Amino acid sequence: MRLTGLTMALLAGTALSAAAQETLTVGANIGNVPWEFQDESGEFVGFEIDLVAAVAERLGAEVETVNIPFNGLFSAVQSGRIDIATSSITITDERLESVSFAQPYYDSDQSLTALAEGPASLAEMDGKVVGVDTGSTGDMWATEQAETYGFADIRRYEGLAPAMLDLQAGRIDGYVSDIPALQYYVRDKPQLEVVERIPTGETYSMMFAKDAELATQVNAVLDDLKTEGVLAELHQKWFGVAPDEGSSTVTVLPMPALD
Template identity: 60%
Template structure:
């Protein structure tokens, strides 16, 4: 799920989410982008974990929308190739890319040194951290209040790795794992565990209209999201060049404005061109 520039303050840039959500339906899962598509080119199969709000999720009418959906649709348009989205559990995205069942993957995937050993990434397009989300009626205000309590994470995520590394420090009684934010949030609300550690943009977005849930702590991890490819995929450089253009002409800033209600901060990887990540 590095040069990071100025870090966002805890809630900065998230005012206006309500006006952004569900304004634009982009596509449906396994549908293809048709604008400017070259019929003689093979569709780009992009794996994503549907339900990963606000990056890729379904509206009430079943349409697939989100920040990364918009990004990949624009990339496909400029490459004059159709984009075919393949709904895939997060942990299955990695073997799917490695085995070439899909050409690329997104799902707020963080660039890490370990992942770069076997996979390639385009330049980052979003800076992030982890966070702690709790029920508002439990009296939990920070990680320090989770001693002898159960925490949940997304399986095989950077939040999972962080929780394992800090389990002894904070005295977590147990770490439980989920495939996706929505089922984890349902169990948090029903009291199945005490706190949820996951990417802060998704949790701020999800909890903004839910009085029963609250993001109580940002966990600085200095993460950056990107598109993931198999090692040596020529598509990496093609897509990376388009991302550079999207940053330079302001299109990526417009996508950020749409989904987060504010322009990206200067100095972030959404606003500025970055080098390709190297192992």
């Protein structure tokens, strides 16, 4: 059984092409704060929930949001089950071989989160168990660096919530994932701490089936949302600060492509 929610967008702005659908089915890993999660009323909220709604408004479409574990988003978009995938998805050359992305709209790194009284850095993770999200760039980084840092084991999870439960229960010693999500998550949890930023130079965007026309349409809308300051407003709303000057949140960029 899958969890669904419906976000209505006003029928305004540039219309979808005749080949496109009037309802965009968007897959998202709900629970990925502050990008897409449920509020106390059960409504889907978050930076990318708002961003997709703004894009759909410009395209004259409605949005159906479907909850899919992160690792399932790739097959879902490739098979056509969903039109767009979001969930702070990092653009990589490997992914561009099989899917398409619109231009990036957020710059990020990985991070290590631990109990406040636990490991204080990656250097203290020697012989420890690290958790990651299955198929994420954190998973890729931890796998590549396992020997360097001496991880005893890498445990994989389908999202932030189960990993945090295991971290607090002592079943893992640290958790490697996107730094903005973890900084947001631990802000009211003194027992947890983001202990180290891991520079990886990542950028996030929406993901589409390979060479989908919709990717080009959404990319053009992102041009406008950046130029008009809409993305900057969403950044202020969800992160409490203005985006950095020159960041992908405010800079119009080309669609990513393989060299």
